[in-house]
Amino acid sequence: MTDFLATRGSPVGRGYAxxxxxxxxxxxxDIQPLNYCTDDFGPLEVEYDYAAIARVLTREQIExxxxxxxxxxxxxxxxxxxTVGMQVGGxxxxxxxxxxxxxxVERLWIKNDAVNFxxxxxxDRVVAVALSKAREFGFRTVGCASTGNLANSxxxxxxxxxxxxxxxxxxxxxxxxxxxxxxxGAKVIGVTGTYDEVNRVASQVAMEYGWGFVNINLRAFYAxxxxxxxxxxxxxxxxxxxxxxxxxxxxxxxxxxxxxAFSELQQIGLIGEFACRMHGAQASGCNPIADAxxxxxxxHKPVRKPNTICKSLAIGDxxxxxxxxxxxxxxGGYAEDVSDEEIRKAMVLLAKTxxxxxxxxxxxxxxxxxxxIEQGRIGRDEEVVICITGNGLKTxxxxxxxxxEPTIIKPSLDAFAAVLEQPAxx
Amino acid sequence: xxxxxxxxxxxxxxxxxxxNVPVSGQTVREALADLxxxxxxxxxxxxxxxxxxxxxxxxxxxxxxxxxxxxxDTPLTGNxxxxxxxxxAGG
Numbered sequence: 001m002t003d004f005l006a007t008r009g010s011p012v013g014r015g016y017a018x019x020x021x022x023x024x025x026x027x028x029x030d031i032q033p034l035n036y037c038t039d040d041f042g043p044l045e046v047e048y049d050y051a052a053i054a055r056v057l058t059r060e061q062i063e064x065x066x067x068x069x070x071x072x073x074x075x076x077x078x079x080x081x082x083t084v085g086m087q088v089g090g091x092x093x094x095x096x097x098x099x100x101x102x103x104x105v106e107r108l109w110i111k112n113d114a115v116n117f118x119x120x121x122x123x124d125r126v127v128a129v130a131l132s133k134a135r136e137f138g139f140r141t142v143g144c145a146s147t148g149n150l151a152n153s154x155x156x157x158x159x160x161x162x163x164x165x166x167x168x169x170x171x172x173x174x175x176x177x178x179x180x181x182x183x184x185g186a187k188v189i190g191v192t193g194t195y196d197e198v199n200r201v202a203s204q205v206a207m208e209y210g211w212g213f214v215n216i217n218l219r220a221f222y223a224x225x226x227x228x229x230x231x232x233x234x235x236x237x238x239x240x241x242x243x244x245x246x247x248x249x250x251x252x253x254x255x256x257x258x259x260x261a262f263s264e265l266q267q268i269g270l271i272g273e274f275a276c277r278m279h280g281a282q283a284s285g286c287n288p289i290a291d292a293x294x295x296x297x298x299x300h301k302p303v304r305k306p307n308t309i310c311k312s313l314a315i316g317d318x319x320x321x322x323x324x325x326x327x328x329x330x331x332g333g334y335a336e337d338v339s340d341e342e343i344r345k346a347m348v349l350l351a352k353t354x355x356x357x358x359x360x361x362x363x364x365x366x367x368x369x370x371x372x373i374e375q376g377r378i379g380r381d382e383e384v385v386i387c388i389t390g391n392g393l394k395t396x397x398x399x400x401x402x403x404x405e406p407t408i409i410k411p412s413l414d415a416f417a418a419v420l421e422q423p424a425x426x
Numbered sequence: 427x428x429x430x431x432x433x434x435x436x437x438x439x440x441x442x443x444x445x446n447v448p449v450s451g452q453t454v455r456e457a458l459a460d461l462x463x464x465x466x467x468x469x470x471x472x473x474x475x476x477x478x479x480x481x482x483x484x485x486x487x488x489x490x491x492x493x494x495x496x497x498x499d500t501p502l503t504g505n506x507x508x509x510x511x512x513x514x515a516g517g
Contacts, residue, residue: 035512040480041471041480042514043514200489215516251516252517299481302494304494319514319516
C-alpha cells in the first residue's frame with residue numbers, strides 16, 4: 001500500500017473522489033453518506049479528479065500491485081487506505097473453449113466472481129468499498145437490504161471489521177443464504193414480503209436510525225466497487241475491452257458500473273477508444289429491465305410479485321432500472337429474460353463444460369447469452385465476456401431433479417462392474 | 427382520523443421539522459396537494475416543472491406502492507398512512 005501514499009496528491013484531500021453529483025439535475029454535493037439529491041431525489045454518483053489520476057496512474061504501476069480489487073484504488077472513493085476486504089477481487093477471467101464450442105462462438109470468456117473472497121460473489125467488491133467508507137464516516141453499525149449474496153458479504157466483512165450489522169432479507173430466502181449470514185454474528189431480520197418490501201423497510205430504518213446501510217445511504221460509494229469487475233476484465237484482456245459483455249441485472253447497477261470502468265480507463269489514457277455492446281440478463285419471472293428494453297419503454301414497469309428460482313435477481317423495482325435500460329440501448333446491446341427451466345439447463349451446461357458451478361444468476365446470464373447468439377445479436381465470430389457473479393453452492397436446491405442422482409451399489413467390485421454395463425452411464 | 431403523510435428526514439426542513447403531517451383528501455393527489463398547501467416549499471421537491479411526481483420518489487399507501495394501485499388517483503378513506511421514500515436504494 002505504500003505506493004498509494006506516494007501517489008496521493010489530489011487537490012481535495014487524500015483520495016481522488018471530488019464530490020457526489022446528481023444524475024438527474026447535476027447538482028454537486030460534498031462527499032457524505034447520502035444516496036439521493038435533496039432537490040429531486042435523483043441518484044448520486046461519485047465524481048473524480050481524472051486529470052490528477054491520469055498523472056499518477058500507469059498500467060505498469062497497477063500491474064506491480066497485488067492482484068486484488070485495490071490495485072485500482074485511485075478510481076475508488078476512499079480517502080485513506082482500504083480497511084475492509086483487503087483481499088477482495090482478483091478473480092479469474094477464463095477462456096471458455098468448451099463452452100464456446102457448445103454455444104457456437106469463437107471467443108468466449110468467463111469473468112468468474114463465483115470464487116470471489118470471502119463470500120463467493122461479486123458483492124464482496126461493493127461491500128469492501130462501502131464498509132471501508134463507512135469506517136471513514138465513523139459508522140459503528142451497518143446494514144443492508146439483500147436478496148442473499150449481499151447479506152453474506154456484509155455480515156462477513158462487518159464481522160472481520162468489528163462492525164455491528166443488521167441484515168434485512170426476504171423471510172423466504174434460500175436457507176443456505178440465511179445461515180451463511182447468521183454464522184457471522186449479524187442480526188438477520190427476515191421480512192415477510194418481496195425484496196422491494198424488504199428494501200422499503202430497510203430504507204426507513206436507515207433514515208430513522210442513522211446507520212450506515214451499504215446499499216442505501218452508502219450506495220453511491222458501494223456501487224463504485226462494481227467497477228473493479230470491469231477494470232479486471234480490461235486488464236486481463238491485455239488492456240482492451242471486448243465487443244460484448246453480458247451481465248445479470250437485479251438492481252441494474254452492475255452493468256452500468258462495468259461500462260463506467262471501461263470509460264474511466266479510456267479517460268485516464270490506459271486504454272484506447274472502444275465499442276462494447278452491454279447486454280443485460282434477467283429471469284422471466286422478474287424482468288422489469290429486460291421488459292423495458294424489449295418494449296422500448298423508457299421507465300421500467302415494476303414487477304409486484306417476482307416468481308423465479310433466481311432469487312438473487314428478484315428485484316421487481318430496480319433502483320438503476322432506468323439507467324441500465326438506457327445504457328443497453330445506447331451501447332447497441334440488448335436485454336433478454338429466460339425461464340426457470342432455461343436457467344437450470346444453463347447452470348448444468350456451465351458446470352459440465354467449464355467446471356464452474358454458478359448460482360442461478362449465472363444460469364440466467366448464460367441462458368440469455370445463448371439467446372442473444374441465436375438471435376444474431378452477438379456475432380459468432382465476436383468476442384464475448386459473460387459475468388458470473390455468484391456461487392452455485394448457495395443455490396443447490398435449484399438443480400435438484402435436473403442432475404443425475406448418485407448410483408448406489410453394495411461395497412463390492414462386482415456391483416460396480418454391473419453399473420458399468422448399464423448403457424445409460426456409458 | 428385524517429390521512430397521515432410520513433415525511434423523510436431530508437424533507438423535514440420544508441415541513442417545519444414535522445415527521446408526520448395530517449392532511450385531508452379523497453385521493454393521494456389531493457392529499458399531496460394539501461401537504462403542499464400547508465408547506466409550499468415541498469412542491470418543487472415532490473413535483474417537476476411539468477407537475478409530474480419526481481421519477482425517483484416512491485409513494486406508498488399503507489405499505490403498498492401506488493404504482494400497483496391507481497397511482498396518484500389511489501383513493502383514500504381517511505385512516506391511511508402515506509409514506510414518501512427516495513427510490514434510489516437497494517440492489
